Amino acid sequence: MVAGPARKAPPFSGAIDPFSSVAEELELVEQNLTRAIRSSEHTLTEIASHLIHGGGKRIRPVVTLLAFRNFGGKEVEDIVDIATAIELIHTATLLHDDIIDGAEVRRGKESAYKKFGLKATLVTGDFLFIKAFEFAGKFDDTVVQWTADACARLTEGEMLQGFFNRNTDVTFEDYLEIVKRKTASLFQTGARVGAYLAGASPSMVEKMDRYGMNLGIAFQMIDDVLDVVGHKEILGKPTGMDLRDGNPSLPIIFALHERQKAVTEAFECSHPTNEKIRQAIDAIGQGRAVQQAKSSSKDYAERADKVIKEIPPSLYRNGLKTLVQLIIERDF
Amino acid sequence: MVAGPARKAPPFSGAIDPFSSVAEELELVEQNLTRAIRSSEHTLTEIASHLIHGGGKRIRPVVTLLAFRNFGGKEVEDIVDIATAIELIHTATLLHDDIIDGAEVRRGKESAYKKFGLKATLVTGDFLFIKAFEFAGKFDDTVVQWTADACARLTEGEMLQGFFNRNTDVTFEDYLEIVKRKTASLFQTGARVGAYLAGASPSMVEKMDRYGMNLGIAFQMIDDVLDVVGHKEILGKPTGMDLRDGNPSLPIIFALHERQKAVTEAFECSHPTNEKIRQAIDAIGQGRAVQQAKSSSKDYAERADKVIKEIPPSLYRNGLKTLVQLIIERDF
Numbered sequence: 001m002v003a004g005p006a007r008k009a010p011p012f013s014g015a016i017d018p019f020s021s022v023a024e025e026l027e028l029v030e031q032n033l034t035r036a037i038r039s040s041e042h043t044l045t046e047i048a049s050h051l052i053h054g055g056g057k058r059i060r061p062v063v064t065l066l067a068f069r070n071f072g073g074k075e076v077e078d079i080v081d082i083a084t085a086i087e088l089i090h091t092a093t094l095l096h097d098d099i100i101d102g103a104e105v106r107r108g109k110e111s112a113y114k115k116f117g118l119k120a121t122l123v124t125g126d127f128l129f130i131k132a133f134e135f136a137g138k139f140d141d142t143v144v145q146w147t148a149d150a151c152a153r154l155t156e157g158e159m160l161q162g163f164f165n166r167n168t169d170v171t172f173e174d175y176l177e178i179v180k181r182k183t184a185s186l187f188q189t190g191a192r193v194g195a196y197l198a199g200a201s202p203s204m205v206e207k208m209d210r211y212g213m214n215l216g217i218a219f220q221m222i223d224d225v226l227d228v229v230g231h232k233e234i235l236g237k238p239t240g241m242d243l244r245d246g247n248p249s250l251p252i253i254f255a256l257h258e259r260q261k262a263v264t265e266a267f268e269c270s271h272p273t274n275e276k277i278r279q280a281i282d283a284i285g286q287g288r289a290v291q292q293a294k295s296s297s298k299d300y301a302e303r304a305d306k307v308i309k310e311i312p313p314s315l316y317r318n319g320l321k322t323l324v325q326l327i328i329e330r331d332f
Numbered sequence: 333m334v335a336g337p338a339r340k341a342p343p344f345s346g347a348i349d350p351f352s353s354v355a356e357e358l359e360l361v362e363q364n365l366t367r368a369i370r371s372s373e374h375t376l377t378e379i380a381s382h383l384i385h386g387g388g389k390r391i392r393p394v395v396t397l398l399a400f401r402n403f404g405g406k407e408v409e410d411i412v413d414i415a416t417a418i419e420l421i422h423t424a425t426l427l428h429d430d431i432i433d434g435a436e437v438r439r440g441k442e443s444a445y446k447k448f449g450l451k452a453t454l455v456t457g458d459f460l461f462i463k464a465f466e467f468a469g470k471f472d473d474t475v476v477q478w479t480a481d482a483c484a485r486l487t488e489g490e491m492l493q494g495f496f497n498r499n500t501d502v503t504f505e506d507y508l509e510i511v512k513r514k515t516a517s518l519f520q521t522g523a524r525v526g527a528y529l530a531g532a533s534p535s536m537v538e539k540m541d542r543y544g545m546n547l548g549i550a551f552q553m554i555d556d557v558l559d560v561v562g563h564k565e566i567l568g569k570p571t572g573m574d575l576r577d578g579n580p581s582l583p584i585i586f587a588l589h590e591r592q593k594a595v596t597e598a599f600e601c602s603h604p605t606n607e608k609i610r611q612a613i614d615a616i617g618q619g620r621a622v623q624q625a626k627s628s629s630k631d632y633a634e635r636a637d638k639v640i641k642e643i644p645p646s647l648y649r650n651g652l653k654t655l656v657q658l659i660i661e662r663d664f
Binding site for chain 1 (some may be wrong): 371372373375376424425428431432450451452454455456457458459461462463466468470471475476477479480483484486487488490491492493495577
C-alpha cells in the first residue's frame with residue numbers, strides 16, 4: 001500500500017518502462033486497430049487479425065505516443081489515430097513482404113501468405129494501407145504529406161533492397177540507404193508527427209525526426225543480428241532467413257567484406273540448401289561480422305541518445321531513452 | 333473559318349464528346365499523373381509509367397470532372413487532384429490484379445507482372461496507392477472518408493470475387509455484389525465527390541452517386557462481354573481470360589445457368605487448356621448468355637440515364653449522357 005496522496009505519474013528520473021508510461025494511449029491504439037480491421041468480408045478481418053493480434057511489439061506507436069507526450073501533447077484522440085495509422089502501414093508492409101519473400105513463418109506463426117495464399121494476403125495488405133489512410137487522412141496537409149512521404153520511402157526502400165538482392169557488391173552505405181527508407185522512415189515519421197501535433201517548435205520536430213531515424217536504424221541492425229544469432233523459440237522465426245531470401249543484412253554485408261566464402265556462396269545462390277545456410281551462419285559466427293553489426297547498432301543508438309539530451313526532460317523522455325536501450329539489448 | 337464571335341462552349345444540346353468538354357482538366361490530370369509517379373527509384377517510375385501511360389481510357393477521371401463541372405464547380409485544381417487520385421487507385425488495383433490473376437497481357441502490352449516480376453509490381457502498386465492518398469488526403473474529412481471507403485470496398489470486392497472463383501454456385505446477385513464493390517465504387521465515388529466539391533445539394537450528390545454506380549455496373553458488364561466476344565487486336569488482351577482465371581463474369585454466369593457443359597467444365601477446371609476455353613467460348617456464343625449480358629448492361633445504362641434527367645442541364649450533362657452510350661456501345 002502506498003501512503004500519502006496517490007501519485008499519478010512516476011518520478012522524472014530512473015529507468016522507465018516506455019510502454020507502461022503510455023499504457024492508456026496504447027490501449028486506445030489497440031481498440032482502434034481492432035475496429036479498423038472490421039470488414040463485411042470476414043477473410044479480410046481474419047487475415048488482418050492474424051497479424052494485428054499476432055504479437056506485434058507496437059514499437060512505432062510507442063515512439064509516436066512518447067514523442068507527443070514529451071512535448072506536452074494533450075489531444076489523445078489525435079495522436080492515437082496517427083499511431084494507429086503507422087502501425088497499420090507497418091502491418092500492411094509485413095503482409096506484402098511475406099509475399100515477396102515467400103515467407104512461411106512470421107512472429108512464430110505460419111505466415112498469412114502460407115496460410116491464406118497470395119491473393120487474399122495481397123488484398124488484405126491493400127486493405128490495411130487504405131485503413132491507415134482513413135486514420136491519417138483526417139489531419140492537416142503537413143501530417144498527410146509526411147505520412148505519405150514515409151510510405152513512399154518504404155516502397156523505395158523495398159525496391160532498393162530488391163536491387164541488392166543476392167548482390168555481393170552491396171556496401172554499408174547501400175545498406176543505410178535501404179534501412180533509412182524501409183525501416184527508419186516509420187519511426188522517424190512517428191516521432192516527428194508526435195512532436196508536431198504536440199505543438200513542439202520546428203527545431204524540436206527536427207530533433208525528434210533525427211531520434212526516430214537513428215532509433216529505426218539501430219532497431220533494424222539488431223533485427224539483422226537476431227536473424228543470424230537468434231533462436232527460433234525466442235524470435236518466433238527461424239534464423240538465416242536473410243541468407244535464404246538473399247536480403248543484404250548487416251552481418252551478411254560485413255561477412256562478405258571479410259571474404260567469408262560460405263557466406264558469399266549462400267548469399268549468391270538462388271536456392272541455398274539448409275546445409276549451405278548453416279555453414280554460412282557458422283562462418284558469420286566465427287568472424288567479426290556480428291560484433292561489427294552490434295557495434296554499428298550501438299553507434300546509432302548513441303546518436304538517438306544524444307538527441308534525447310537536447311529535448312526537454314519529462315517522464316516520457318525517460319521512456320524514449322529506455323526504449324533505445326531496450327531495442328539494442330533485445331533478444332526478440 | 334467561323335464568322336461572328338468565337339464560341340467558347342459548345343451548345344447545350346446534341347451529342348457531346350464527354351472527353352473533349354473537359355479536355356483541359358484531363359490534361360492537368362495527365363500532368364499530375366506524370367508528376368505523381370516520379371521517384372528516386374527509377375524502377376518504380378518505369379513500372380508505374382508502363383501502366384499510367386499505357387493507354388488507359390481515363391473514364392473515371394472524366395466522370396469525376398463532368399460531375400464537378402455540371403454542378404458549376406470552379407476550383408479546377410481541387411477536382412483535378414481528386415480525379416488523379418481515383419485514376420492512381422484504379423491503376424494500383426490493375427497492377428495487383430495482374431499479380432493475382434498471373435496475367436501476361438494488359439492493354440495490349442506485356443503485363444507489368446510478366447515484364448518486371450512479382451516483387452517490383454506489388455511494390456509499385458503500393459506506391460501508387462500511397463500517391464493516390466497524397467492527392468486525396470488534402471481534402472476535408474468527408475472526401476477522405478468517401479475515398480477510403482471506395483478503396484476498402486474495392487478490396488472487399490476482390491475478396492468476394494476470390495470466394496466465387498471457379499464456383500459454379502455463383503448467382504447474378506453475387507455478381508452484382510462483386511461488381512458494385514470492385515468496379516462501380518470508383519465511378520460512384522468520382523461522381524459523388526465531383527458533385528460534392530462543386531457544392532451540389534446532398535440530394536444531387538446522392539443522385540450522382542447513383543449515376544456512377546449504375547454506369548460502373550454497365551461498364552463492367554460490357555467488359556465481361558468483350559472478354560468473350562472481343563478481338564485481341566482491338567481489345568488489347570486475349571479473349572477468354574475470365575474463363576482461364578475462373579472469374580465469374582456475367583456471360584459465364586448466364587451460360588452456367590443454361591447448363592452449358594463446356595462452360596461448366598472450363599470454369600471449374602483449375603488449368604483449362606486453350607482448347608477447353610475455345611469450346612467454352614463457342615458454347616457461350618451459341619447460347620443467349622452474351623445477349624442477356626448485353627441486355628443487363630443496357631438496363632443499368634438506362635438507370636444511369638434516368639438519373640441524368642433529374643440533374644440540371646448543361647453541356648457537361650450531355651457529356652455524362654454520351655458517356656453512358658459510349659460505354660455500352662464500345663468494342664474496346
